[in-house]
Amino acid sequence: MVRYLVRRLLLSVGTLVVSSFISFCVVAASGNPLAELRMRPGASQQQMDVLAHEFGLDDPVLVRYWNWLVGFMQGDWGRSVALIEARGDVFTAVIDAMSITVRLVVGAEILALLIGVVVGVLAAVKPYSIFDYIATGTAYVLFSMPVVCVAVVVKNFGVRFNDFLEVVGIDRWLSTAGAPSAGFTGSFGEVVFKYTGTFLLPTLSLALIGFAAYSRFQRSSMLEVMNDDHVRTARAKGLSQSRxxxxHVFRNSLIPVTTAFSLDFGTVLTGAFLVETVFGWPGMGSLLIKSIRQYDPHMLMGWLMVAGAVILLFNLMADVFYGVLDPRIRIS
Structure with missing residues (x-):
């Protein structure tokens, strides 16, 4: 297992380096990051030449990539063109956006996984029951809806719920717009109240989509494992249905869900920009949109590297979980 992990880590690092080179070449060939600055009143050619030299735009692409890669590995992710007046640091901007998105996605994925697995197991234990039909219908509806539609519906519910609270004389609880606060003050109950009110709606918007997928994966996997030979042997030995x-069933049935969770977590972490846009959160999604619109190459590369590293990490975690969940799988 240790050799396998080392081999996979080396392969992941190599994959990340190759993908970073391809991404850097594509980003470098997409345009001039100083084009917008050139159009500002008072911008001189001398100033543009100084900035071009500072950003390495007058060097060949291979030299620019090598300088960027060396700096990136040393913790210097470069400067943002969009934040040039403020001496904006790419690392700080990406980490700040990442911290907001992580708080949203972790809660959403854990909630979706727990509810999805429980509902999937109950639906598989009693297939074609009323509960199974309700769970299946709900999952299909949520799975077919775009996440932006779910977010808009959930946000509208939050607005109406807040209006109801005001009618009965209670302060508005659910936050429907604006970034989450850096910290909450007060007693433990007040902190929990403010925290849940801030994160509940966007977390629920992402969790509903994940729940639909996880519940369907869990149900189909459970039904398939129930017909395996080792399960029939266990029943023939006189073991109870619950045992x-x-x-014998639940553990092996988690493998498809583990695959879905590992892949989904990485993509949701870097692609939750629709929910962030609906609720006004300045996370990784909004950072990507701003970087593309303003053509900020260092910011784009920082975003791409974080996104690639997260996806590779969770793919590695999925492979490790396979061997833990299913003893029949042997890692060679």
């Missing part, structure tokens, strides 16, 4: 489900 068969918990010890």
């Amino acid at each position: 068969v489900i918990v010890r």
